[in-house]
Amino acid sequence: MEEKTLADRRREELAHAPKNGYDRLTAEDELAMKAYCEDYKKFLDNGKTERECVSYAVALAEAKGFRKFERGMALQPGDKVYRSNRGKALMLAVIGRKPLSEGAHIGAAHIDAPRLDLKPNPLYEDSELAFFKTHYYGGIKKYQWVTIPLELHGVVALTDGRVLKVNVGSGAGDPLFTIDDLLPHLGAEQGKKPMSEAIPGENLNVLIGSRPFKDDKGSDRVKLAILDLLNQKYGIVEEDFISAELEIVPAFRASDIGFDRSLIGAYGHDARVGPRAGLAGMVQMSGTPAHTAVCMLADKEEIGSEGVTGMQSAAFDTFMSDLCDTQRVPLKACYEKSFCLSADVCAAYDPNFPEVYEKRNSALVNYGMGFCKYTGARGKSGASDASAEAVAYVRKIMNDAGVIWQMAELGKVDAGGGGTVAAYMAQRDIDTLDAGVAVLSMHAPFETVSKLDCYMTFKGMKAVYEAE
Ligand code: MN
Ligand code: MN
Numbered sequence: 001m002e003e004k005t006l007a008d009r010r011r012e013e014l015a016h017a018p019k020n021g022y023d024r025l026t027a028e029d030e031l032a033m034k035a036y037c038e039d040y041k042k043f044l045d046n047g048k049t050e051r052e053c054v055s056y057a058v059a060l061a062e063a064k065g066f067r068k069f070e071r072g073m074a075l076q077p078g079d080k081v082y083r084s085n086r087g088k089a090l091m092l093a094v095i096g097r098k099p100l101s102e103g104a105h106i107g108a109a110h111i112d113a114p115r116l117d118l119k120p121n122p123l124y125e126d127s128e129l130a131f132f133k134t135h136y137y138g139g140i141k142k143y144q145w146v147t148i149p150l151e152l153h154g155v156v157a158l159t160d161g162r163v164l165k166v167n168v169g170s171g172a173g174d175p176l177f178t179i180d181d182l183l184p185h186l187g188a189e190q191g192k193k194p195m196s197e198a199i200p201g202e203n204l205n206v207l208i209g210s211r212p213f214k215d216d217k218g219s220d221r222v223k224l225a226i227l228d229l230l231n232q233k234y235g236i237v238e239e240d241f242i243s244a245e246l247e248i249v250p251a252f253r254a255s256d257i258g259f260d261r262s263l264i265g266a267y268g269h270d271a272r273v274g275p276r277a278g279l280a281g282m283v284q285m286s287g288t289p290a291h292t293a294v295c296m297l298a299d300k301e302e303i304g305s306e307g308v309t310g311m312q313s314a315a316f317d318t319f320m321s322d323l324c325d326t327q328r329v330p331l332k333a334c335y336e337k338s339f340c341l342s343a344d345v346c347a348a349y350d351p352n353f354p355e356v357y358e359k360r361n362s363a364l365v366n367y368g369m370g371f372c373k374y375t376g377a378r379g380k381s382g383a384s385d386a387s388a389e390a391v392a393y394v395r396k397i398m399n400d401a402g403v404i405w406q407m408a409e410l411g412k413v414d415a416g417g418g419g420t421v422a423a424y425m426a427q428r429d430i431d432t433l434d435a436g437v438a439v440l441s442m443h444a445p446f447e448t449v450s451k452l453d454c455y456m457t458f459k460g461m462k463a464v465y466e467a468e
Pocket of ligand 2: 270302
């Protein structure tokens with residue numbers, strides 16, 4: 001073997017030159033990664049809305065011994081509890097050996113994803129075709145949502161107090177829906193428009209039927225036939241749409257991507273990938289953690305974390321305060337000693353669009369769990385910007401736990417920006433660092449992530465919960 005030069009040795013000792021995760025992955029981790037990703041695909045297919053994610057997570061947690069947390073309940077180290085916030089956000093905790101005055105270790109993620117919501121008065125007929133009017137939710141590129149298969153998920157709340165669940169598209173043999181686009185033969189003018197204007201928001205009308213009501217001489221016979229079908233199936237009338245939350249989501253199933261099956265393509269990696277990691281880390285923890293471990297799955301991140309189920313809601317403080325009350329610890333004393341890792345997504349460097357990335361500081365596919373000291377736009381506007389000490393703390397946890405990880409920014413400084421729930425944890429006086437899985441085609445109806453990065457993010461979340 002050739003002798004290493006002094007420069008070679010000093011380079012090894014001094015330079016930060018991360019290797020592809022596959023050059024560092026152990027055989028044991030590779031096996032665990034495969035199992036983890038099969039479970040993750042099921043989570044994706046069973047949780048296409050925030051409500052479905054909560055239901056799925058609650059069932060999983062209960063199977064692992066978590067109980068519904070009621071205010072005033074006595075709790076001992078090792079106890080596992082959860083609280084659902086209106087069925088759209090979820091908080092879980094495993095009580096630690098140390099008191100809450102020494103802080104909690106929190107994994108925070110959001111479970112809402114970009115989609116098309118039905119408008120309050122959605123149903124109409126035009127030219128003997130029936131449609132639903134939609135209002136897009138979150139940052140989408142509208143042209144990506146036409147001519148793809150779509151499903152309808154959500155609830156209809158009735159005035160008698162009943163809440164009907166709707167899920168059309170994911171059952172075997174279910175019909176699907178779609179939004180039509182102009183044929184290229186007549187698309188010359190459309191083709192000249194900027195992409196953001198080629199498909200206006202008011203054109204995102206979902207095609208839901210074409211067969212007229214039989215033996216009716218009135219107008220709107222196709223709409224009437226649809227209303228009749230919905231009435232037979234759900235017992236609802238048109239006014240019931242007013243108190244509904246119905247979401248149009250892509251009909252794609254989570255699938256392996258690539259000959260080597262190293263990637264997963266699916267709707268809603270942003271954000272199911274962080275929640276899955278936070279949740280799996282929680283239920284797979286070995287023994288009672290030193291600090292109380294808390295997993296927060298929030299709604300409404302994609303529209304600013306507002307609302308009663310968003311990260312800005314006091315529901316999280318109430319849950320934490322109720323936990324603290326069981327130990328007579330002031331909430332603020334718990335918060336100032338707590339640490340939060342916000343598990344979301346980051347932008348994967350895409351060689352098809354190199355102009356918007358700064359490669360030295362971009363997340364690379366297969367380079368492991370991504371950490372972002374700050375998010376925000378331009379001059380870090382809107383970022384919570386974790387302290388150097390918080391980043392060093394996480395580096396140590398990850399290195400000790402054998403997590404493959406990388407440090408990243410979203411893209412070029414002036415190219416754009418974004419935010420996560422991290423800022424709202426930091427506002428509460430909780431040291432918080434952003435983390436995430438690198439995603440290709442973020443916010444598209446079909447997003448792509450790497451299996452290695454998904455698995456390492458789970459391993460990283462678990463390590464934070466378990467840290468002394
Ligand atoms: Mn996200
Ligand atoms: Mn997002």
